[in-house]
Amino acid sequence: MRPAASVPTVTVKAGTGTEMHVLVSPEQGETGFALRRFIMQAGGGMPLHTNLVEHQQYVLRGKARIRVADTVYDVAPDHTLFIPAGVPHSYEVVDGPFEFICVVPSTPDRITLIEDC
Amino acid sequence: MRPAASVPTVTVKAGTGTEMHVLVSPEQGETGFALRRFIMQAGGGMPLHTNLVEHQQYVLRGKARIRVADTVYDVAPDHTLFIPAGVPHSYEVVDGPFEFICVVPSTPDRITLIEDC
Numbered sequence: 318m319r320p321a322a323s324v325p326t327v328t329v330k331a332g333t334g335t336e337m338h339v340l341v342s343p344e345q346g347e348t349g350f351a352l353r354r355f356i357m358q359a360g361g362g363m364p365l366h367t368n369l370v371e372h373q374q375y376v377l378r379g380k381a382r383i384r385v386a387d388t389v390y391d392v393a394p395d396h397t398l399f400i401p402a403g404v405p406h407s408y409e410v411v412d413g414p415f416e417f418i419c420v421v422p423s424t425p426d427r428i429t430l431i432e433d434c
Numbered sequence: 435m436r437p438a439a440s441v442p443t444v445t446v447k448a449g450t451g452t453e454m455h456v457l458v459s460p461e462q463g464e465t466g467f468a469l470r471r472f473i474m475q476a477g478g479g480m481p482l483h484t485n486l487v488e489h490q491q492y493v494l495r496g497k498a499r500i501r502v503a504d505t506v507y508d509v510a511p512d513h514t515l516f517i518p519a520g521v522p523h524s525y526e527v528v529d530g531p532f533e534f535i536c537v538v539p540s541t542p543d544r545i546t547l548i549e550d551c
Binding site: 352 | 437439441463465492502512515
């Protein structure tokens with residue numbers, strides 16, 4: 318057991334005012350997924366992008382506008398999201414800090430930014 | 435996106451005052467894990483038991499005393515736990531409702547109760 322706050326965060330370079338930490342790591346887990354927490358400050362977020370891995374998310378605090386493919390969701394605490402691998406998505410903090418759990422498989426990932434036409 | 439509260443809960447028969455719901459299901463997920471939320475009322479919990487699957491957990495609300503193998507942890511919001519497959523563990527609510535995220539692989543599971551000597 319450990320408090321999430323005791324785990325150092327890293328800056329998410331593709332985002333603004335966005336940090337994350339891996340709370341249960343791929344090394345610690347046994348079957349190939351990892352539990353991570355993202356923290357986005359007021360005014361922060363991430364531009365439209367894709368990942369190679371699916372996201373299973375649970376909102377802890379704050380509010381944000383999250384686009385997934387062509388749909389925009391206004392999310393608040395205790396909302397859940399599923400973002401399939403390869404689907405464009407973006408985050409815009411509405412009420413920060415915006416914090417959420419994001420579980421991903423432990424396979425290689427890559428962020429690809431998308432020009433929003 | 436959906437609010438967790440919109441997803442029906444099921445009673446966890448091995449527990450007391452314990453319900454759970456699957457927020458991102460194995461069918462929805464792509465790579466073999468599922469995001470679930472447990473809700474344990476004041477006075478509730480689960481006796482010492484094992485599962486066939488690992489647990490990656492994040493505490494949302496309330497407080498509980500959680501035993502994992504021979505160690506007892508007092509857990510509160512924003513604490514994380516990793517419980518390996520097959521390791522005996524129990525939950526005793528200290529301040530309810532006690533709510534936590536529990537991510538598991540989508541492989542078959544079985545709860546085995548353990549006589550606590």
